[in-house]
Amino acid sequence: MKYRLLELDVPSDNPFQHDALERKPLVEFLASLIGRLEGPFVLALDSPWGTGKTTIIRMLQAKLVMDQFQCVYFNAWKVDYVTDPLVALVSALDDIHLTDDGAESVFRGHLKTAKKITSAVAKRAVVAGVKAATLGILDIEEDLEKMAADAVGEVAGNLVDVFQKEKQALEKFRVEVEKAIKQLKAAGKKETLVFFIDELDRCRPTFAIEMLERIKHLFDVLNIVFVLSVDKSQLEASTAAVYGEKINAPEYLRRFIDIEYALPLARGKKFTEALFARFNLDEIFAKRTHEQLRYDRQHFIEFFSLLADATHLSLRARERCLTRLVVAMEQTPENTFLFPPLVALLVVLRMAKPDLFGALRSGIASAADVMVYLNKLPSGPEIVADRSGVILEIGLLLADENQERKQRVLTDLKKTAEDEKTKQVSGRATELLSMTRYFQNFHSDGPRLGYLLDKIDLTSGLKS
Template identity: 40%
Template sequence: MRDNLLEMPKDNPFQNDLFDRKTIAENFMKIFEADEEGIILSIDSAWGTGKTTFIKMWETMINNSNEYNDKYETFYFNAWENDYIQDPLLAILTEIEVNDDKKRQVFENIKNKGKKIVKPLLSTGLKLATHGIINIDSLQIDSYIKDEMPELIEKIGDSMFEETVELKKSRQIFKEVLEKEQQTSGKTIIFFIDELDRCRPTFAIELLEVIKHLFSTKGVVFVISLDKEQLSYSIQNIYGQNMNVDGYLRRFFDLDFKLPMPDKVQYFNNKYKNIELKNINLETLKIFKQFLFGFIKGYNFSLRDIDKIIYYIKYLIPLVKEFQGSYGRTYTVVISYLYAYLISIKIKDSNLYRKIINLDYENNETDIKLTFELDNIKNISFQHEFDDIIKNKNIFNKLNEEVLSKFLKALKVIEDYNINLESNEFRILLNDNWESLSMGYLFYDKQCNLIKNLEFVENI
């Protein structure tokens, strides 16, 4: 999906908008135009569902449309890429300095004024922190006169009070500067904050605090993309599992919007049509895609996961001889099924895939079923409402119940000279009208071509 950012035409950023998200952006622009208080909006969606692509399209639309660019100034801030900076306000100001290529005046002024304000904010925080460096256990009480201790405590208290007042004043000054700059420009300022949920928990929370207490003012809008479920885990890691996360987050957001779940098969097909595959058996490819669609849905693939599938199709399929010629029906179906499964777990569960590569499992049916959760695969539907090559449910049952188990057992014992892969133990019969297949056909010179091809693509 990140490729979409490179392909995005500035004059029509939603040109490849598969999920009608332009309508969402346009509707919120109407809300922003009518707002008189300032808005903090959360765009909530799971990781890998296209949040970054959406808000970059949205920002590009604003900056390159006559309808919007004379009314709005935008700035994009990737929170995750900046969470190594301790102070969120400093991180935002630094990002303005580094990445605002246009040097738009409103952000230049905010940065310049903010630099003057951030110094007392940082120094105040430092001074407040240093009050905690006195170690009572190691303090030589005898070196102090009893009458001097109350005076020392009073001085610390006065200093903390004065510095807290200074901190509060600095925050207020910044808000006044921000509001003045917005009024001078005559434009609504929109900050797009991305990938908040991937930040360090403390940075994510402190950034929300900065936005709410320093930037929340008339004429300033924040669009914050996040996975609220993941952010909730971060908050609970700090405040405890019993934390009322929803109530806590409502303090920060004026509006919450849950992005509709995208049609993943539609997304796959749109990406797939841009792949040029030559001399490929189209029927074999359709069978392979039918299995892939089942795993995409069954394993709840994200859009980024689907991007990885497209990568494997692009570079793997030309290597696989079974996709280039005509083979027996059973062999074609089994090889397509196994490739679809291996690619899927390689993307969704790399640890499980490494168990296969390293043969890190016991060679018995019970252990294989438990380790690879084969019973769960029985619940995956490989039938779709379009263009299915395989329609017989009994064939799916045979694939789910026998093929993976026999393949994994064969893979485990391939180097054992006493094992006969032509025996009934390693033989597959999917349909009475089809030819039977022994697992020996999947191995050559004690090597599995499926694994070899996948590992080769991994190293490209």
């Protein structure tokens, strides 16, 4: 049984084969946009953490490669232990291999020079503690090791000469990178290099900001388009961590980013269905062969998708919810009545509103408290007023193990329903009471909330 999903497979020859979220139109739009850009250019794809940015990036890269673009993928978070981001960026360029031998040879020659400059710059930064935007010295025709060592001494000497050498170093690096990129067209590729930088918002604040500064000051060359995958709010927090809370972080970041594109958040039950298949939950629910349980899979998917959308759970959070469901289902006999709508609600509450989930566990919160919470969500009033809300409310009520509270609420409902009958109206109380017949088909008192809470909280296996 799967408890953790591997990264979604994005075939290079069919990027949208497993596109459960129907991202194809978005990716094709972004590919078209990038195809019209003339570097240097920095495009930021903005979306909260855990919303599927990496998958979009991988689909976009595959699409661009099919369109004959040379792409480089760089996961910044995996290398944020490096002292100087420049080293990691140039190392990523080293992964490019052109199929034309002549173009490859010229490309390697210019890249070799750029790598030598990178080494000198990195050593200078480490030894002298120079700011990221103020780079080292070099004369590439001389011994770089000696130059880097000499530069340290010069910091305390003629700073004007050092500054002039730094300017030469910057210009030489940019020229060499630009000449290397020109070989893409000679190799039959589009002339623009697309450089993807993923997970930048998860890096150490200093590393993330230094990365942006390196891109701005060293890779501001023709025919390079950077595509940053970021949660802009986290990047702004990194900026404040480095430069202080008083800095205007959004304005500061505009120095580095030419245009931002806010990725639309994924919604709907197609993603839930895809997760079911990837977690092998379809097999588990297929074993629930009792006639009255045959719609359990369908009901769970519908209610989970509805509630996950309403609470704005990220894609990653939804995966974690389904991991919890997998474990819970493995502890449950195949034909045990679980009432999927209520299970879906509890799984979502455990992730989106843990304090309310805890209050249910302790017996403090009631069905009314949960419905109040749902009603406060942006789309909550529609859910509560709909048949879905009726099902959830009566399920919580009948599952309540506080018998005194449960009977008091049921008594009040019956009185209200009688009044509605007298007035010849079909109100909320009538709807709630009519729904009790659904539960009586399975269990005389409905599902037990404590049992379900234990399942969702993964503690039932610990009890004797």
